[in-house]
Amino acid sequence: MKSRVLVNIIFRRYGLWISALMVLFVVVWVFRSRAKDEMDWRFVKAFGIRVPMRYGIHGIDVSRHNDRINWQRVRQMEADGVRLQFVFIKATEGATLADKHFDKNWREAKKSALRRGAYHFYHPTRDPLKQASNFIRHVELSPGDFAPVVDFEVTNGQSDKTIIDGLRLWLETIEAHYHARPIIYTNGNLYRRYIKGNMDEYPLWIADYSNPHLRNYDADKLYLWQHNQSGWVQGIRGRVDFNVFVMDEDRLGDICL
Numbered sequence: 001m002k003s004r005v006l007v008n009i010i011f012r013r014y015g016l017w018i019s020a021l022m023v024l025f026v027v028v029w030v031f032r033s034r035a036k037d038e039m040d041w042r043f044v045k046a047f048g049i050r051v052p053m054r055y056g057i058h059g060i061d062v063s064r065h066n067d068r069i070n071w072q073r074v075r076q077m078e079a080d081g082v083r084l085q086f087v088f089i090k091a092t093e094g095a096t097l098a099d100k101h102f103d104k105n106w107r108e109a110k111k112s113a114l115r116r117g118a119y120h121f122y123h124p125t126r127d128p129l130k131q132a133s134n135f136i137r138h139v140e141l142s143p144g145d146f147a148p149v150v151d152f153e154v155t156n157g158q159s160d161k162t163i164i165d166g167l168r169l170w171l172e173t174i175e176a177h178y179h180a181r182p183i184i185y186t187n188g189n190l191y192r193r194y195i196k197g198n199m200d201e202y203p204l205w206i207a208d209y210s211n212p213h214l215r216n217y218d219a220d221k222l223y224l225w226q227h228n229q230s231g232w233v234q235g236i237r238g239r240v241d242f243n244v245f246v247m248d249e250d251r252l253g254d255i256c257l
Contacts, residue, residue: 039212046079048232049242052225057245057252059086061119061226064101066236071105073235075112084233086115086245088149091139093121095130098138110142115256117146119185120170124158128166132173143257147180149205152190164198171202180257183223188216203255205243214246223247223255 039052051058062069077084087109090099099105102118109116120135135148150170155163167184174182184195185205195204196218205224206217214225224243231242245252 041212042080044080044082046077046232047082047242049228049230051080051082051242052227052244053082055244055246056249057085058082059084059088059115059243059245060231060233060236061088061090061241061243062105062236063090064099066101066238066240068101068237069105069108070235071108071112071114074233075114077234084114086117086146086243088117088119088146088243090151091118091120092131092134094123095126095134098134102138106139115144115146117149117183119149119151121151121153122167122170123154123156124163124166125156128169129173132170132177135174136177141178141180141257145257147183147203147255147257148174148178149183149185150174152184152186152194153207155190160194163194167194168199171199178257183255185224185226191217207241223251 038054040054041050042053043049044051060074074084074087089102089105089109091102091106092098106116106118118135118139118141120131122131139148141148150167152167158166171182171184181202183203183205184199185207186195187207188211191204191206195202200218200221202221203224204217204222205226206214206222207226207229208214208216209226209228214222223245225246226241226243228242229239231240233240247254
């Protein structure tokens with residue numbers, strides 16, 4: 001059978017479906033192109049990643065996994081008009097653990113004039129009050145620092161109620177101590193299952209590496225976006241998480257002491 005005849009037969013039989021698929025393909029392509037244009041994604045060679053240039057305030061987050069950090073080099077790094085302006089530092093985990101590099105990182109970040117924030121890695125299997133006390137024992141905040149952050153990225157097989165009630169207790173305890181509403185860091189899946197509709201009053205910091213846009217989140221509560229976990233920064237060994245502040249720049253004070 002000649003190929004031309006075969007094509008005609010296929011089109012007559014499946015023409016409507018082919019047309020629908022082509023339209024769908026075009027719509028998806030246009031949507032993704034517009035999303036990319038909105039963010040003005042550009043590859044910054046020095047950082048080794050694409051960066052959403054729409055935003056003007058860029059930062060990173062670190063923990064003991066980044067080992068010893070040369071904070072002066074971090075502060076001095078600038079590439080293609082992007083300069084790092086803030087850093088979130090892991091302070092504690094669970095009810096008893098503290099990051100071994102926190103105290104030094106906390107001091108050096110301030111000396112380097114980076115706006116700093118501290119976060120707690122939350123375990124749903126541990127007592128929320130003991131976890132809050134662990135953070136409070138190790139973290140002293142100053143005016144201009146970011147509000148405390150709860151890093152919620154594991155469920156440890158706990159029920160939805162246990163997770164939601166425990167997180168809320170941690171947040172309320174921390175807010176009462178520091179007189180600042182804490183920030184919730186999480187990923188898209190956990191946000192939709194546990195945070196949305198339950199803790200909407202808290203500022204959100206979302207980790208989402210796959211979407212070129214932020215339309216899946218409440219724009220009124222989303223302040224920070226961790227858009228890549230594989231960047232490079234002078235003065236830090238290994239890969240680094242990159243973040244941007246996504247509100248208007250004059251809203252930065254909303255999530256600071």
